[in-house]
Amino acid sequence: MLLRTYIPQAPLSGFVDFFWYFEGYTSPYSQELTLPDGSIELVFNLSGGKINLIDRENKGLVRAYGSSVICGPHSKSFIIDTSVKSTVVGVHFKPGGVYPFLKMPVDEVHNIHVSLDALWGVQAHDMHEKLLLTKTVDDKFQQLEKSLIKLASQPLIQHPAVHFALNEFLRLPLKRPLSDVIGQMGISHRRFIQIFKEEVGLTPKLFCRLRRFQEVLNRIDQAKNVNWLDVAMACGYYDQMHFIKDFQAFSSLNPTDYFSRLDRHHNHVGILI
Template sequence: MHVQTYIPKAPLSGFVNYFWYFEGYAPPHSKELAMPDGSIELVINLREEKIKLFDREYKNPTRTYGSSVICGPHSEYFIIDTSEETTVLGIHFKPGGMYPFLKMPLNELHNTLVSLEALWGARAHELREKLLESEVVNDKFRILEESLTKLASRPLVRHPAVSFALNEFQSLPHRSPLSDVIGQIGLSHRRFIQIFKEEVGMTPKLFCRLRRFQEVLNRIDRTKNVNWLDVALACGYYDQMHFIKDFQAFSSLNPTEYLSTQVRHPNHVGL
C-alpha cells in the first residue's frame, strides 16, 4: 500500500490539516468502523465511480455515492465498505475548516454524507478529471491545492470567537470549562452557540465531548494494558460509568472491545 500526505501552504493550512493519498489499500476486513472527531473529510475515489457505506448495524449497504463524497462534521460513527482495493485521495479539514468552501452553514451537514457534486456541481467532476490526468501524487496535491483555493466562496478567515474557542477546546479540552471560555469571548451565550454551530457544525458542548473522546483514543493508541479508570479521570470524566457511556455512544463499542479489534488508525477499526 502506498500512503502519502501533504500539508498545504497558508492560508489553506489554517483550514486543512492535510491532503492524503491511499493506493492499493486492501485490508483483510470488508468493513471499517469510522469514529467521529468533529472534522470534515472530502474523499475522491480515483479508481471507481462509487463510494459505498453500510448501515449502523454493519449489515446492508445503505447508499452508494458518486466518485466523491463529503463526510460532514460527525458526532456519530459510520461504516465504510473496504471490500475492494481502492485508490483514493482526500482532504482532512480542521474542525470548521470546510466553512469557507460552502454556501451553507456547516450544521446542515451534521452527521450527513453528501456527494461532492451536490455541493460543488460540475466543478466537482472537473476537479476529479484533472486529478485523473496526472500520474504523480505530488502533482495531484498541487492540483487539489490550487483548485480548493479557487473554490472558496467566503474569505479564508475564521470568526474571532470561533478561532479563540477552538484553540481553547483543542488545547485544553477537559481542563477549561465551557462557561469560562464563553465568558472570555464577549458574546452572549446564544449568539456564540449560533456562530459556532454555523462554522463548526455542532454545538460547543458536543464538540468538547468529542475532543474528550478523541483524547481517550490518543492516550490508548497501541497500548495493550490500560487502566480505564485512570484514563477516564485523566481525560476529564467524572467517573468510569460516564466514560463508558460516551465511548459506546461515539463508537458502538465498549473500551475493551475497541482494544481487541484490528485498529489501522485510532479512528478506524476493522470489522
C-alpha cells in the same frame, strides 16, 4: 500500499490539516467501523468506482455516493465498504476549516455524507477530472490546492469567537469550564453557539466531548494494559460512568470490547461479515 500526506501552503494551511493519498490498500475486512472525531473530509475515488457506505439504519444496505463525497462532522460511528482495492485522494480539514468552501452552514452536513456533485455541481466534476488527469501524487496535491483556493466563496478567515474558542477547546483536557470560555467572547451564549455550529458543524459541548473521546483513543491505542479509571480522569471525565457512556455513544462499542479487538487501528475497527 502507498500512503502520502501533504500540508498545503498558506492561506490554506490555516484551514486544512493535510491532503492525503492512498493507493493499493487491501483490507482483510470487507467493512470497517469508522469512529467519529468531528472532523470533515473530502474524498475523491480515482479508481473509476463509486464511494460506498453501509446504511446501518436500513439493514446494512450499501449506498453509493458517486466518485467524490464530503464526510460531514460525525458524532457517531459509521461503516465504510473496504471490499474493493481503490486509489483515493482527500482533504482533511481543521475544525471549522471547511466553512469558507462549503457555501452552507456546516451543521447541515452533521452525521451525513453528501456527494460533492450535489453540493458543488460542475465544480466538483471539474475537480475530480483534473485529479484524474494529473500523473504524480505531488501534482495531484498541487491541483487540489489550486481547486480549493478557486472554490472559496468568501475570504479565508474564521470568526474571532470561533477561533478563540477552538484554541481553548483543543487544549486537552479542557482546563476551564465551557461557560468560562464562552463568557470571554463578548457575545451572547446563544449567538456564540449559533456561530460555532455554522462554522464547525457541532455545538461547543459536543465538540469538546469528541475531543475527550479522541484523547482516550490516543492514550490507549499503543498501550498493552489499561486502567480505565486512570484514563477517564486524565482525559477530563468526572467519573468512569460518564466515560463509558460517551465511549459507547461515539463508538457503538464499550471500552473493553474496543481494546480487546486485534483488528483495530486508530479510528477504524474491522468488521467480519
